[in-house]
Amino acid sequence: MKIVVCVNHVPDTETKVKVGTDGKLIDPTGVNWMLGPYDEFAIEEGLRLKEKNGGEVVAISLGGDTHKETLRKSLAMGIDKAVLLKDVSVRDSFAVGKALADAIKEISADVILFGKMSIDYYDEQIPGIVAELLGMPSVSVVVKMEIADGKIICEREIEGGHEKVETKLPCVISAQKGLNEPRYPSLKGIMSAKSKPIEEKIPQTIANRVEVMEMKKPASKSGGKILGTDETAVKELVKLLHEEAKVI
């Protein structure tokens, strides 16, 4: 089975986000970067599919040299091959998706895995874009999946519950938390990842379809009211919720 996992290198969740000097992008000073947390579920699922079905897992990432850190972590977890689509220009989701689709087209993948979203831009677009460009079905926000005889049955999250979706390979899957427990890279994995090659390709320039005009911090909330320290404050709280906030 040929499995592709797309991964991103993103600011870690503790980052204190500041607007950079161009007013449109994050100020990279002091930011610690990591493999996207949702991408880890995708990598783990890819590894499990390989363990069950044999074959190869390839990780792809689009970005600058710094993305190699994330690709090395993917290799350390057990990915067989890593590809860096080397480009530091500002790309929107379509431009990233198109570059990924072009690279994946050359691979004949059976399953293409993504994390459900990247925790920087929260777009949740790229898996669907790649699937549409490759003419494949897609299932997003997947918490369970079973492949048998070229068919795949997934369970995905919807409002208030789950739905079971059936489709066939090749397809694109985006992974939700709960799909699996990602493994920690073993020491052996970390050591061997250091010497595994990372193939570099230059992706085509593609016009962006969404342009950032300005990045700003949300308005900070002015201090709230502490109503008290015990259940006597409750009567006042409920009164405020009813009369001032009008939520009940």
Place this chain on the structure above:
Amino acid sequence: MKVLVFAEQREGQLKKFAFEVATAGKTLATQLNAELEILLLGSKVESLAQRLVGFGASKILIGEDERLNQYSTTAYAKAVADIAKQRNANVLLFSASQMGKDITPRIAVKLEAGLATDCTALKVDSGEIIATRPIYAGKAMIDVKVTTATKIFSLRPNVFTASSPNGSATAIEKISLNFTDQDFSTKVVSTSVSTGRPDLTEANIVVSGGRGMKAPEHFNLIEQLADAFGGTVGASRAVVDAGWRPHDEQVGQTGKTVSPSLYVACGISGAVQHLAGMSSSKFIVAINKDKDAPIFQLADYGIVGDVFSVLPSMIQEVKKVTGR
């Protein structure tokens, strides 16, 4: 110019946020001097179409096919794209619901349209649509514009207000759809409901519990308070990871993002990753023993106290008001 709003229905029920998007669509259409049409897909959905009358659309379009009674990513995406082309829609609006987020990227590629997802504001500036959306878990916002001729926006649920129907008439038109079996390459085979309570992303009131609840059994206080409010239950990552609550209750950076009218955080300290999931709530109440808990910085009202004495009394007081 034409704005096309996709009104989501599931299992024969119109989603609450369908009305939010219809209202936002009307506002946008007015600002752009454009026509508004509302699209409903499904099987036997004519009665649902009636509920969309009075939102200012010139037409409500029904794309009906027996096979659409269950959701299909590929079929729904194809139907919307085909209809958008037929109707010459320039702007498409969806809710950033699970369905909306699932089909919009595919529709965007089909229409060669740029897509801005999960927008919390839309405005028109010199004829240009500027969308605001949260990024980095809400720690920042970006104003974006879509540069393609056809533009698609998905709106975060529970942020835009739904108006009530204004009594104006709207024509309803059935659109015929042409499907091949290929179009149904993804098929929903069954659905299951998690709880009787509203989904976190749709609820008006969320009562959430964290590690300060001390043990899974104590979440019955959270559930009782949620029921007293007629709301739903949320949880911090810590208690989900500890196995006390299911993942679909998790609020936060690696859980759900919610924007209810009221968010009550009980025994939750307010780690940055949790705040990311609920900071756009309209009113926030925090109950925590620790006066220095970061959650109090974000809360509109706070009680620095023991959840075990505050919650029972809150349940009583809320019931008096809500009558539940």
